[in-house]
Amino acid sequence: MTTTDERSPRRGPRWNVDGRALRLWTITGLASSYLVAWWCFAPAPPTAPPDAAPAPPPPTARVVSPASSGPIPPAVWLTDLPPGERPLVTPPPGWVVSATKPGDGPRLAPAPTAHRPPARRVRIRTRSS
C-alpha cells in the first residue's frame, strides 16, 4: 500500500513549551541583556592614585558666636556708631552704604541744585546812598 506523507518538508521541530516557562525565559533574557549592557557601558569608578593625599573629612556645620560671652547687642545702623567705632565696610562694586536718614552716608550723586529761571530780567539800580 502506498501511503502519502502529508507533512510539509519545511516544517521544523515543535517546542513543547508552556506559557509559564516562556515568561520565565523572556524575563531571564531581558535581565541578562540589561546586565551585559550595564557591564559594558557603565562609567568606571574613579581610582585614586597611589600617592594621593587622604581625602579631607567632610565639612561639618560651624556656629559663629559673638566674641563676647554676654548678651547679643541689638542691631544698630552703621552711622549710629561713633565714628571711631565704625568697622570698615567695603561694599561690592556698585553698592553703597545706605543712609538711615537724609544727609547721612554717601550719596550716589550730589543733590540737584534748584535753578530758578528768572521770571523777569534782573535789574540792578545804582544811585547815591
Add this chain to the structure above:
Amino acid sequence: MVELRAMGTTVTIHAPTLSPDGEAAVAAAVAAEFEIAEARFSRFRADSELTELNRATAPIAVSPAMLNALVRARAYVRLTAGRFDPTVGAAMIAAGYDQPFVAGALDRATPAVAAARTRYAEVTIDPQRGVVARPAHVQLDLGGMIKGATADAAARHLPATAALDAGGDAVLRGAGPEGDGWHVDVEDPADPARTLVTLRVRDRAVATSAANRRRWRRGDGWAHHLIDPATGAPAATDLAQVTIVAATAERAEVLAKAVFIAGRRAGRALLETLPRTGAVLVDHRGDVELVGPVEVAPDA
C-alpha cells in the same frame, strides 16, 4: 534775591544759579563781612577802631586792616589830586552829619559852619610799625571807600554769576543771568523813580555819587555829605550825579565822589587818565554824558 541791612543801607544779593539755601548761606557770609567792617570803620560807633584812632592824642598802633585801608586811601588821594580826602571827618560834623543818617534827623535851623581845611598829608602813617598819628583837628572818615571795599570783599562769597548791590554800590560778577551782561539802571537824581540810562556791565563794579539823597536842612539851605576837601564844605558843583564803572566797588566809589566834587570839566580830565574806567555824568539840567568805556543796553 536776598536782602539784608548793613551800613545804614540795603544790601541786595542776586545769585540766580544758587538754590534758596545756597543764597541764604551766601547772605550770611556777606552780612558777616559788613558787620566786621562796620565794627572797625564806623565813625558813629564809640567802640570802633576808627573812633579810637580819631580820639587818640598820640601815635597809635592800628590793625593791619586799618593800616591797609589808610595806605590805600593815600593812593586814592594822590590819584584824585586830593579831591578824595578822608580827613573831611571834622568838616562833615561841622556840616551837621554828626550821627547816622536818617532823613530829617539832621535838619537844623542854624546854618552850617565851615571847618578848617585839612589834608591827608597831615596824617602820618608808618607801615613798618603799623603806627598812625594825626593832628587833633583831623578827623578821619573812610565811609564811602570802606563801603565799596566791603562790597568787594563780600562779593568774593558769591558764585561766578552773581551781583551784590550795597545801596547803589554794585559788584557785578559774570555776564548776568542771561549772558548779555548785568543791566544796571542809572537813577535820575531829579526823579528817583525814573531811569536815565541802563548800562550793560560784565565783571565790573558800579558806584554813584549824588547830593540828592543824603542831605539835610541847615538854616535856609541844604547840606550834603559830599564834602569838598578844598573848602571844607559840601561841594558846590555843576554835576548832579556821577556814576563810575570800574574794576572794584572801592575804586568806583572813590572816583564817583572825586569826579562829583571836581565838576564836569576837571572830572572828565581825571577820567581821561584812567582808560579802563567809564562814567555817566549827569548835570543839573538832566543832560547825560557818557565818558570812557561804558556800554548802554539797547532796551534802555
